[in-house]
Amino acid sequence: MAESRVEVRRSKRRKRTVTAYLDGDALVVLIPARMSRAEEEHWVAEMQRKLLRSETKRRSPARESDAALLARCAQLNEKYLDGKAVPASVRWVRPMRTRWASCTPVDQTIRVSERLRDTPSWVLDYVLVHELAHLRVAGHNAEFWALVENYPKAERAIGYLEGLSAAAGLDLSLDDD
Numbered sequence: 001m002a003e004s005r006v007e008v009r010r011s012k013r014r015k016r017t018v019t020a021y022l023d024g025d026a027l028v029v030l031i032p033a034r035m036s037r038a039e040e041e042h043w044v045a046e047m048q049r050k051l052l053r054s055e056t057k058r059r060s061p062a063r064e065s066d067a068a069l070l071a072r073c074a075q076l077n078e079k080y081l082d083g084k085a086v087p088a089s090v091r092w093v094r095p096m097r098t099r100w101a102s103c104t105p106v107d108q109t110i111r112v113s114e115r116l117r118d119t120p121s122w123v124l125d126y127v128l129v130h131e132l133a134h135l136r137v138a139g140h141n142a143e144f145w146a147l148v149e150n151y152p153k154a155e156r157a158i159g160y161l162e163g164l165s166a167a168a169g170l171d172l173s174l175d176d177d
């Protein structure tokens with residue numbers, strides 16, 4: 001998971017309860033005004049742990065194996081690509097230097113970087129839809145993006161991947177784009 005910025009807000013109305021939520025990429029922690037610094041630190045750490053746990057729960061079942069990845073592709077193909085993007089194989093591969101994933105239309109194979117194994121399922125789904133769309137359109141033209149945009153969280157996922165790449169100090173992109 002990308003590191004979250006933390007913003008602590010003290011509230012006079014709060015007596016004991018601590019609440020946290022995500023605002024964009026920031027973790028906002030609401031604490032009672034009277035809390036000590038030590039208590040504040042404790043609760044921020046607690047809320048970060050909780051956030052990490054919930055992110056982990058959102059990981060894709062496709063992370064388990066190549067077979068699970070292929071099964072997920074079949075579902076996404078039915079839902080977003082009219083059942084017309086059927087890969088010959090989909091595999092998890094060791095992290096690639098500059099790419100999150102790649103597709104070879106000639107032999108209809110897709111490779112997905114291990115770096116994506118722990119991302120939320122909606123992000124991995126976007127990557128799979130993107131690569132599946134390449135089975136139908138090789139380049140990144142308007143026809144290609146029209147297919148990818150069938151996936152409603154495409155834009156959000158692109159932003160997430162950019163953030164993840166920047167946080168890791170890498171310059172990663174999807175295939176050749």
Ligand SMILES: [Zn+2]
Pocket residue numbers: 130134140174175176177
């Ligand atoms: Zn692409």
